[in-house]
Each structure stands twice: as structure tokens, then as C-alpha cells.
Amino acid sequence: MTPWPVSIAAAIASFLLLVVVFELIRSRRLRERYALLWLLTGVVLLGLSLWRDGLNTIASWFGVETYPPAILGAIGALFILVMLLHYSTVISRLSDQNTILAQRLALLEQQLRER
Amino acid sequence: MAELAAVAPLPRDDVLAQLADLKRIAVVPALNEEATVGRVIDEIRAFDPDFDIVVVDDGSVDRTAGMAADRGAHVLRLPFNLGIGGAVQTGYRFAFERGYDVAVQIDGDGQHDPSQLPAILGPVLAGTADLCVGSRFTGTGEYRSSFVRRLGIRLFARVVSAVVRQKVTDTTSGFRAVNRKGIALFAADYPHDYPEVEATVMCVKHKLRLQEVPVEMRERGGGSSSITAVRSIYYMTKVLLAIFVGLFRRYAVPLEEEHR
Numbered sequence: 001m002t003p004w005p006v007s008i009a010a011a012i013a014s015f016l017l018l019v020v021v022f023e024l025i026r027s028r029r030l031r032e033r034y035a036l037l038w039l040l041t042g043v044v045l046l047g048l049s050l051w052r053d054g055l056n057t058i059a060s061w062f063g064v065e066t067y068p069p070a071i072l073g074a075i076g077a078l079f080i081l082v083m084l085l086h087y088s089t090v091i092s093r094l095s096d097q098n099t100i101l102a103q104r105l106a107l108l109e110q111q112l113r114e115r
Numbered sequence: 116m117a118e119l120a121a122v123a124p125l126p127r128d129d130v131l132a133q134l135a136d137l138k139r140i141a142v143v144p145a146l147n148e149e150a151t152v153g154r155v156i157d158e159i160r161a162f163d164p165d166f167d168i169v170v171v172d173d174g175s176v177d178r179t180a181g182m183a184a185d186r187g188a189h190v191l192r193l194p195f196n197l198g199i200g201g202a203v204q205t206g207y208r209f210a211f212e213r214g215y216d217v218a219v220q221i222d223g224d225g226q227h228d229p230s231q232l233p234a235i236l237g238p239v240l241a242g243t244a245d246l247c248v249g250s251r252f253t254g255t256g257e258y259r260s261s262f263v264r265r266l267g268i269r270l271f272a273r274v275v276s277a278v279v280r281q282k283v284t285d286t287t288s289g290f291r292a293v294n295r296k297g298i299a300l301f302a303a304d305y306p307h308d309y310p311e312v313e314a315t316v317m318c319v320k321h322k323l324r325l326q327e328v329p330v331e332m333r334e335r336g337g338g339s340s341s342i343t344a345v346r347s348i349y350y351m352t353k354v355l356l357a358i359f360v361g362l363f364r365r366y367a368v369p370l371e372e373e374h375r
Contacts, residue, residue, distance in 0.1 A: 025360045032357045033308065039356070100194045 002052050006069045010049035018042040037086060041079040048072060130233040131163055133240040137216040140167040142206030143188070144199060144289075145223025149178040155221060156186045158229040169209050170223065173202035179223070200310035203289075204301060211302035219292045227290040231330045235292040238326045245323035247292045248315070249330035250285035263344045267351045271312050278358060279319040284327060286312045296323055306357065309350040313357050320366040 021038045024030035030038075048055045049072065059068035141159050145152045152170060159166050170183035174196035184190045191205055203220060210218045217239060221227045231249065238244035252272075271286040289311055293301065300321055306313035319325055 022360065025356075026363050031307065032353050032360070036353060036356065097195050104194050 002055055002068045006072075007049050007052055010069070010072055011046060014042050014045035014049055018046065034090075037079070037083055041076070041083075044079070045072065045076060048075065127162070127233050130236050130240060134163060134165075134217070134236070137240075138167075138214060139163075139165070139217045139219075140169060140210050140213075140215045141229075142203065142210060142218055142220045143168060143170045143183075143223045144173060144202040144206065144220070145170055145175065145179050145183070146173045146196070146199075146202070147175045147177050147179060148223040148225075149175070149182050151225035152179050152223040153182045153186060155223055155225055155227075155229065156183060156188050159221065159232075162229045162232050166219075167215070169206050171202045171206045173197055173199070198308055199289075200305055200307040203310065204305035207293075207298055207301035207305065210298045215298060216295050217292065218298050220289055222289050226332050226334070228331065228333055231290075232292075234328045234330055235290065238328065239292045239294050243324065244326035245294050246297045246315075246318045247326045247328060248285065248288050249290035249332075250288055250327040251330065251332050252284040263347045267347055270351070271354070274355065274358060275312060275315055278316055278362065279325065281319065281325065282327075283315060283325070286315050288330075290330060290332070309354050312354050313361070316358055316361060317366075320361070320364075322366075 018039065021030065021035055021042060025032060025035050048058070055071060056068050059065070059071045062071065064070055143152065143155060143159075148155075156168055156170070159168055168183075168188040170180070170188045170190050172180040172183070172190060172192045174193050180190050180192050189209070191209060193202060193205065197205070206220070207218065217236070219232060219235065221229060227249070235247045235249045238247045268285070268287050272284055275283045275286045287309075297318065300318065300323065301314070304317065306317065315325065
């Protein structure tokens with residue numbers, strides 16, 4: 001069975017994550033498009049912290065009998081992996097676009113100089 | 116065009132007379148619309164030959180930009196695809212910097228009928244609205260689209276109506292007219308991805324007056340809709356989140372020459 005202090009600490013941490021993400025969107029420092037995955041992470045972790053029976057059930061599916069909160073860590077790590085992969089694709093796109101912008105700028109400057 | 120008289124609050128000649136002294140522009144976002152963009156330009160000119168037209172080519176890989184340039188429209192070619200929100204905002208920035216008084220937004224895919232421009236221009240010219248949106252659902256005309264889209268459109272109509280405390284029937288329509296205030300706001304700030312819903316809310320939050328008028332829309336003339344069923348669900352979540360968070364933002368009323 002999950003110890004109570006772990007459940008409480010995990011619930012507070014995931015709630016804080018949700019609040020911070022919300023505030024970042026509100027103050028326009030985080031776009032909704034990139035916030036959805038963070039919100040999903042926060043909601044899932046908060047849900048599993050509060051729903052202690054659910055966490056135990058999921059742990060038993062994976063044969064984790066001794067310490068169910070390990071599943072919280074595993075799910076958190078999984079989300080971090082997905083997030084990193086997502087950012088890699090975003091960075092790739094940005095660097096492609098950056099190349100195009102730099103090339104366009106160079107062509108425009110050359111045109112201006114020759115006028 | 117017998118039905119049009121019933122749809123339009125003002126006859127075409129009255130609208131044209133009121134437009135005569137105004138700098139006016141049509142913003143036409145287009146992504147791979149070489150088959151239709153030329154016809155859209157011709158139809159806008161058929162309504163009013165003095166309407167300036169800016170086609171925003173959102174990274175097309177076909178002859179969209181060439182077709183528009185051949186007809187003498189201003190063409191803004193984006194270096195890569197920004198999505199409809201970024202493309203449309205580019206058009207409003209152009210309109211703002213060139214000092215236009217009135218702008219209409221018409222899709223390059225031919226689904227909006229420029230002969231219905233009097234309907235959406237009427238309230239803006241009469242000074243009763245800062246933003247006037249052509250709605251497919253308030254009156255005449257049928258509109259066919261996928262089940263998920265229809266569901267989303269209806270859901271957004273409910274949510275947006277509640278948020279802006281005004282009945283809104285078509286939050287996803289990109290057929291609209293704005294005055295200088297609306298041009299300034301959209302030039303300064305415009306939502307991304309699936310922008311019409313958020314733009315509607317944003318306008319009302321900035322104390323711009325919104326009005327809907329019934330219009331008929333046509334089947335898309337060519338190309339394909341950029342929104343598929345799976346993406347619709349993603350966009351729905353994203354837009355609902357944006358509207359929700361927007362409730363907790365403070366909005367300033369933009370000054371006309373504030374942003375450049």
C-alpha cells in the first residue's frame with residue numbers, strides 16, 4: 001500500500017505543476033499548443049496520487065507489489081521522455097525555418113545593396 | 116441574386132457609395148489554391164473594382180502566388196507555412212501599416228462568395244459593429260461538413276456565446292469585415308492554429324462590437340480542407356483551453372497607432 005506522505009507530497013507537487021503551467025499560459029509565456037502535454041502530465045499524476053487504489057491496481061498489473069509509488073515515478077519518467085522527443089521535433093522544425101529565414105535575408109540584403 | 120436582397124441589410128449600390136471614400140482591402144489567405152484564387156480575386160473586383168487585394172500565400176507549393184500576382188493583387192509570400200492564424204495576421208499587418216480603413220477577409224479556396232460582401236460590410240459601414248462575421252447558420256443556406264466538425268462548431272457556438280454574453284452561431288467562419296479598430300487589434304494580436312474562435316472572443320474582450328449576419332457559403336472550389344477529423348479533436352481541446360485561460364486574462368483596449 002502507498003504510504004500517505006508519498007500520496008500527499010505527489011498530489012501537492014502535481015497540483016503545483018498545473019498551477020504553474022496555467023499561469024505561464026495566462027501570462028503568455030507558454031503557448032497552448034506546447035502546454036497540452038504538460039497539463040496532461042499534471043492531470044495524470046494528480047489523479048494517480050489521489051486515487052490510491054487505482055495506483056495500487058496499476059502497480060499490481062506490472063507486478064510491483066512492494067512499493068506502488070514507483071509507478072508514479074515511472075509514469076513521470078515516461079512523460080518526460082515523450083516531452084523531450086516532442087521538443088526535439090520542435091527544435092528541428094525551428095532550425096529548418098531559421099535556415100530559410102537567414103537565406104531569405106541574405107538574398108534580400110544582396111538585392112538592396114545592388115540597387 | 117434575388118435571395119441576396121433578403122440577406123443583405125443594405126443594397127450593393129448603397130454599400131459601394133459608402134465605401135467610395137474609404138481605403139479598403141480584401142485579405143485573402145491561401146494555401147495551395149491555384150485553382151481558385153484567381154476566381155476569388157476576379158469576383159472581389161466584380162463587386163468593387165477599387166477594392167485592393169492582398170493574397171497571403173502561406174507556403175504554397177503550387178502556383179498560388181503567381182496566379183494572384185498575374186491579376187495585380189498584392190502578394191505576401193511567407194517563407195514557410197505559418198498556419199492560418201499567422202497567415203491572416205500577416206494580411207492584417209499589411210492593412211494596418213498601409214493605413215486601410217476597412218478590411219474584409221475572404222478565403223482563397225472559393226468557399227466565400229464575394230457577391231455577399233454587402234452583407235458583412237453593412238454593419239461595419241453603418242458603424243454598428245467593429246467586426247462583422249458572415250454566419251452559415253443564422254438563416255438561409257445549408258452547410259455540409261463532417262460530423263466531428265459540426266459537433267465542434269456547435270460546441271464552440273455554445274461556449275463562445277456564454278463567454279461573450281451574446282448569441283454567436285458560427286465561430287469558425289473566416290468570412291468577415293473589420294473597421295480600423297479591428298485591423299489594429301488583429302495586426303497586434305491574433306491567435307494561432309484554429310484562430311477564428313479565439314479571435315471572436317478576443318474582440319469582445321477588447322470591447323469591440325461584434326455582429327453576425329447570415330451568408331451562404333459554397334462548397335470548396337479546390338484544394339482540401341486543412342482540418343481532418345483527428346486534428347479537429349486536438350484543436351477543440353486546444354481552443355477550449357485557450358478560451359478558458361483567456362477568461363483569466365486582463366485585456367486592454369488597443370490604441371489605433373499603438374503597434375507597428
